[in-house]
Amino acid sequence: MCLAIPMRLMERSEIEGVVELDGVRRTVSLMLLPDAEVGQHLLIHAGYAIGAIDEAEAQTTLALLREFADAMVDL
Amino acid sequence: MGRGVTGSSRAPATLLLAHGSGGRLTHELVRDAFLPVLGNPLLATLTDAAVLPELPPGRPALTTDAFVVDPAVFPGGDLGYLSVVGTVNDLTMVGARPLWLTWALVLEEGAPGELISTCATGAARAAAEAGIAIVAGDTKVVPRGKGDGIYAVTAGLGVVPPGRDVGDHRIVPGDAVLVSGPIGDHGATIMACRHGLGSDGLRSDCASEAALVEALFGSGAEVHSLHDPTRGGVLAVCHETAERSGLRIHLEELAIPVRPEVRAVCEVLGLEALSLACEGRVVAWVAARDAETALAAIRRHPGGEGAAVIGRVAERAAGEAALVLETAVGGRRPLDLMSGTDLPRIC
Amino acid sequence: MTRHDLLHDRAAVAGLVRTIGDAAARLGRPATFMEVCGTHTHAVAGAGLRRMLPAGIRLVSGPGCPVCVTPVGYLDRALALAARPVTALCTFGDLMRVPSSTVTLEQARAEGRDVRVVYSPRDALAVAQGTDRQVVFLAVGFETTTPTIAAVLAEAETSGTPNFQILPGNKLIPPAMLALVDDPNLEVDGFLLPGHVSVLAGWEAFRFLAEEHGVPGAVVGFAPTDILRGVLELLEQNASGRCAIVNLYESVVSPRGNPTAAALVDRFFEPTNDSWRGFGEIPGSGLALRPEWAHRDASRIPVDLPPAREPAGCRCGDVLRGLIDPPQCPLFDAGCSPATPVGACMVSSEGTCSAWFRHERWGAA
Numbered sequence: 001m002c003l004a005i006p007m008r009l010m011e012r013s014e015i016e017g018v019v020e021l022d023g024v025r026r027t028v029s030l031m032l033l034p035d036a037e038v039g040q041h042l043l044i045h046a047g048y049a050i051g052a053i054d055e056a057e058a059q060t061t062l063a064l065l066r067e068f069a070d071a072m073v074d075l
Numbered sequence: 076m077g078r079g080v081t082g083s084s085r086a087p088a089t090l091l092l093a094h095g096s097g098g099r100l101t102h103e104l105v106r107d108a109f110l111p112v113l114g115n116p117l118l119a120t121l122t123d124a125a126v127l128p129e130l131p132p133g134r135p136a137l138t139t140d141a142f143v144v145d146p147a148v149f150p151g152g153d154l155g156y157l158s159v160v161g162t163v164n165d166l167t168m169v170g171a172r173p174l175w176l177t178w179a180l181v182l183e184e185g186a187p188g189e190l191i192s193t194c195a196t197g198a199a200r201a202a203a204e205a206g207i208a209i210v211a212g213d214t215k216v217v218p219r220g221k222g223d224g225i226y227a228v229t230a231g232l233g234v235v236p237p238g239r240d241v242g243d244h245r246i247v248p249g250d251a252v253l254v255s256g257p258i259g260d261h262g263a264t265i266m267a268c269r270h271g272l273g274s275d276g277l278r279s280d281c282a283s284e285a286a287l288v289e290a291l292f293g294s295g296a297e298v299h300s301l302h303d304p305t306r307g308g309v310l311a312v313c314h315e316t317a318e319r320s321g322l323r324i325h326l327e328e329l330a331i332p333v334r335p336e337v338r339a340v341c342e343v344l345g346l347e348a349l350s351l352a353c354e355g356r357v358v359a360w361v362a363a364r365d366a367e368t369a370l371a372a373i374r375r376h377p378g379g380e381g382a383a384v385i386g387r388v389a390e391r392a393a394g395e396a397a398l399v400l401e402t403a404v405g406g407r408r409p410l411d412l413m414s415g416t417d418l419p420r421i422c
Numbered sequence: 423m424t425r426h427d428l429l430h431d432r433a434a435v436a437g438l439v440r441t442i443g444d445a446a447a448r449l450g451r452p453a454t455f456m457e458v459c460g461t462h463t464h465a466v467a468g469a470g471l472r473r474m475l476p477a478g479i480r481l482v483s484g485p486g487c488p489v490c491v492t493p494v495g496y497l498d499r500a501l502a503l504a505a506r507p508v509t510a511l512c513t514f515g516d517l518m519r520v521p522s523s524t525v526t527l528e529q530a531r532a533e534g535r536d537v538r539v540v541y542s543p544r545d546a547l548a549v550a551q552g553t554d555r556q557v558v559f560l561a562v563g564f565e566t567t568t569p570t571i572a573a574v575l576a577e578a579e580t581s582g583t584p585n586f587q588i589l590p591g592n593k594l595i596p597p598a599m600l601a602l603v604d605d606p607n608l609e610v611d612g613f614l615l616p617g618h619v620s621v622l623a624g625w626e627a628f629r630f631l632a633e634e635h636g637v638p639g640a641v642v643g644f645a646p647t648d649i650l651r652g653v654l655e656l657l658e659q660n661a662s663g664r665c666a667i668v669n670l671y672e673s674v675v676s677p678r679g680n681p682t683a684a685a686l687v688d689r690f691f692e693p694t695n696d697s698w699r700g701f702g703e704i705p706g707s708g709l710a711l712r713p714e715w716a717h718r719d720a721s722r723i724p725v726d727l728p729p730a731r732e733p734a735g736c737r738c739g740d741v742l743r744g745l746i747d748p749p750q751c752p753l754f755d756a757g758c759s760p761a762t763p764v765g766a767c768m769v770s771s772e773g774t775c776s777a778w779f780r781h782e783r784w785g786a787a
Contacts, residue, residue, distance in 0.1 A: 002460070029573060046541065048573060065431060066434070070433075270541050
């Protein structure tokens with residue numbers, strides 16, 4: 001039961017926030033992630049933010065994937 | 076007020092059952108809410124049936140449609156506009172030039188006047204854009220709770236010009252599959268409305284395809300078949316066409332145009348863009364050698380800028396899937412019709 | 423290239439597939455890896471990944487679909503509650519077409535019962551705040567979803583909404599995985615571990631698989647590249663004889679998970695023995711509402727239940743345990759199909775049998 005999407009936190013109040021992906025906005029609950037900061041990318045599941053995305057780690061993953069992709073281009 | 080609509084629709088503040096009973100109130104409703112925007116010489120006679128002028132040469136084409144959409148007013152359109160373009164597009168898909176529509180409404184007691192005016196104006200705008208006339212109408216009012224605000228039922232009459240023959244019977248292996256623009260805009264817009272997703276860029280694509288399809292025919296490309304991907308989306312029309320024709324259709328996921336907002340709605344709600352309705356797109360099957368000509372003709376036409384070749388037709392061997400998707404990452408999977416409605420999932 | 427594009431990049435996938443081919447050759451024997459998350463099942467099928475793997479590398483699905491493992495008795499109880507005129511049943515869309523001993527929720531709605539599909543538990547609370555009816559929310563799902571239900575219960579309390587209850591059905595994945603590795607019939611060389619469950623529970627919840635049972639695991643996300651990185655890691659561990667749980671979803675998964683969520687869940691729920699379709703009872707694998715929340719617990723409402731009836735011949739249980747592939751069930755494509763599902767594995771779009779029927783059934787595709 002795992003469908004969760006990264007969306008960017010645009011604004012927040014005490015327990016709610018507005019998140020956005022490609023121009024699509026949604027109000028979600030921040031009850032499970034009370035320290036979420038505006039500007040962070042959050043994982044959204046069933047109307048709740050369940051986790052925050054570590055940008056540095058995300059970049060590391062993307063760099064790794066670029067290596068795999070480049071290895072194919074060099075063939 | 077939209078392009079081509081010169082009057083103004085005024086609907087009663089409170090819609091009563093009596094507005095549907097055929098007496099004075101019905102007369103006022105038609106006179107004030109519908110005639111000012113939909114009016115034309117044929118409709119204005121307000122008799123039991125419209126007696127039409129002689130049909131142009133060719134084969135008559137007749138279609139009917141029912142429109143039930145929630146919400147009835149959405150970004151990019153309304154039920155009135157949708158009901159007209161949807162009917163026009165049905166005629167267009169068989170190669171017919173649309174001419175005349177009927178427009179019947181079932182209204183719910185208490186339906187807001189603004190809803191009725193919006194839909195009447197929308198229908199009028201669509202009729203003007205598509206170059207057709209609404210020549211007969213009807214209005215009924217059902218008790219509160221027995222309807223969903225507004226339902227529309229239409230019939231559309233057109234003529235297929237002599238020499239034109241489009242249909243699945245003409246599809247052959249090698250044919251190119253084209254779509255006239257990004258997919259899923261209408262379905263994503265409706266689902267976003269229903270589930271509290273906001274977006275400035277998201278709007279229904281509902282529009283008449285009549286002029287675009289005429290441009291396609293005019294290009295000289297050999298057009299074999301046309302379908303509008305409404306309920307069930309591009310997936311449904313391709314699957315049904317593949318099944319019906321006994322052939323195999325390959326779709327290329329990377330070639331299928333999808334707007335980022337539509338993709339985002341799909342990701343958030345767990346939907347598939349291929350299954351979402353389009354109300355202003357055409358899927359065309361054209362002879363292989365004419366694919367580029369057809370594509371160029373559609374792209375030149377307003378509304379067709381985002382057209383793309385999305386697949387090919389092939390022979391189908393026994394035991395093979397009718398519809399196959401070459402996935403974005405280089406895999407391959409068969410596609411089938413989704414059973415049941417498009418329910419958002421969390422799994 | 424956007425992040426989304428890169429995660430789904432054709433060249434990256436091709437590079438990973440090639441590297442997987444090399445790793446499989448080095449391993450020199452067949453290997454079977456199991457994922458335990460319905461969203462992984464869906465992702466594998468959706469990208470057509472299974473056929474891209476080298477011969478001998480098999481991906482199987484375990485009990486990762488909460489819809490599929492929900493026992494018939496739960497649906498029967500939900501329907502019995504829906505039959506009460508005072509009830510407004512709210513559910514995730516995933517449950518609407520699951521067979522019970524009688525009808526589905528979809529059929530019950532068509533027959534006039536108040537059954538509403540919601541995307542979020544918060545939507546169900548909003549329903550309760552707008553009606554005099556008794557809202558019962560069908561609380562199913564694993565560690566990803568359970569905290570959202572605990573959160574909505576907290577909101578129901580603070581907002582003073584008396585007519586909101588849940589029918590508890592949430593389950594825990596690690597106890598089910600323990601049942602899997604304890605099963606002598608199961609032959610699995612590694613697990614692809616659920617990325618979003620791990621966001622909440624922490625990846626250390628799965629360490630016991632490697633440390634106590636000798637099965638390696640990789641915590642992965644849901645993009646094709648994520649899943650393939652997991653397959654590669656498991657192949658490399660098998661080849662080298664290493665056995666560890668590795669976190670490959672580092673951007674969102676931490677060792678201990680989300681503490682706020684854990685505290686909320688603990689406030690409302692306690693572990694209990696629970697029944698999983700196909701497994702029978704698994705100790706400590708379900709979540710019951712603590713006694714102080716009895717007023718939120720719709721399972722305490724007395725209802726008449728039909729005798730729980732599993733369809734004859736249905737082998738969902740063996741499918742869910744990864745013991746057979748769907749075509750080995752006698753009902754597969756012989757009465758049981760996505761259009762006419764007999765067992766739960768066929769209903770959910772990411773149920774193993776449904777995914778197989780729709781994507782793997784065709785020979786060469």
